[in-house]
Every structure is written in C-alpha cells, then in structure tokens.
Amino acid sequence: MQPGQSLELDSDAAQRAFGASLLPSLPVGTVLFLEGELGAGKTTLTQGLIAALGFGGLVSSPTYALMQLYPTPQGQVLHVDAYRVRRPQELYEMDLERLTDEARLSVIEWGEAFYDDFPDAWVLKLEHLGSGLGRRVTRQR
Incomplete structure (x- = not known):
C-alpha cells in the first residue's frame, strides 16, 4: 500500500485479512501507527498482522496495560495503545x-504525539463508512 x-x-474478517496481507510490505523493525476513532478497527487490523506472524493466542487492545508484547516465530511484536497517555514521556519511561x-x-494506536x-x-488511518458499510483504511505515510 502506497502513501x-x-x-x-x-x-472484521476483511480487516484482519488486510492486516495479514500487509505484513510482507513491512520490513523487520517497522513502526506502524494506527489512527482512527474508537471502534474503527485498529486492534482488529493488529490481530491480522500478529496472526500472520504465527501468534495463535488472543490479541486484545492494550488500552489499560498501555503496552503488550507478543512473541511470534518471526520475532516479538510490540502493541501500544497511547490513548490514555497524558504525556509522551510516560511511554519513554x-x-x-x-x-x-x-x-x-x-x-502504536493513538500515537500521533510520537510521529x-x-x-x-x-x-494508517481507519474510518467508519457508516452503519453496516465497513471501514476505509488510508495510508497517510
């Protein structure tokens, strides 16, 4: 996907499949920011990415934990939700x-402060298209 x-x-299944299909385009070490309103599917897309790396467990939103690490056969995945972060310094700490x-x-979900x-x-920006119409994913950069 180009900018x-x-x-x-x-x-949701299409969103997970898109996440999985995106993986070959993301070199090792990629940082991927996901932006969009609550419920836009940021974690759903992340589930597809992490499953494509071979992780078979539950992938949930790290809203309350802030960060979760998922071990996969292809390397560790860091999943961050910065929604509740008051100061960017908190995550650096x-x-x-x-x-x-x-x-x-x-x-990194809600990570605009770290761009x-x-x-x-x-x-990637995720948007609701309306009730029952799905979502749009746009690569911003």
Whole structure:
C-alpha cells in the first residue's frame, strides 16, 4: 500500500485479512501507527498482522496495560495503545525506544504525539463508512 492509497473493507474478517496481507510490505523493525476513532478497527487490523506472524493466542487492545508484547516465530511484536497517555514521556519511561528497536513490528494506536520520533514509520488511518458499510483504511505515510 502506497502513501495516499485507500482500501474499503466490509467486515472484521476483511480487516484482519488486510492486516495479514500487509505484513510482507513491512520490513523487520517497522513502526506502524494506527489512527482512527474508537471502534474503527485498529486492534482488529493488529490481530491480522500478529496472526500472520504465527501468534495463535488472543490479541486484545492494550488500552489499560498501555503496552503488550507478543512473541511470534518471526520475532516479538510490540502493541501500544497511547490513548490514555497524558504525556509522551510516560511511554519513554517505559522504554518505548528500546522496545521498538528490538521488535519485529511495533504497532502504536493513538500515537500521533510520537510521529516526529519515528520519521520512517507507516501511518494508517481507519474510518467508519457508516452503519453496516465497513471501514476505509488510508495510508497517510
């Protein structure tokens, strides 16, 4: 998926499949920011990515934990939810830089405050298209 390109997805299953299909485009060490309103499917897309790396367990939103690490046969995945972070420094105090450096893939939801710290990161925006109409995913960068 190139910057500016969009794709419409009609179900959660399609969103997970899109996440899985995106994986070959993401080099080792990629930081992927997911933005979009509550319920737009950020964690659903992440589930597809992590499953494609061979993780067979439950992948849930890290809203209350802030960070979760998933071991996969292809390397560790860092999943961050910065929605409740009051100051960006909070995640750096939790060793965000080291964890992203060591991860096969880092997925950060609600991470707009960190864009400048990861200039090579991908940014995907997820939008609801309306009741029963699915979602749109657009690559911002």
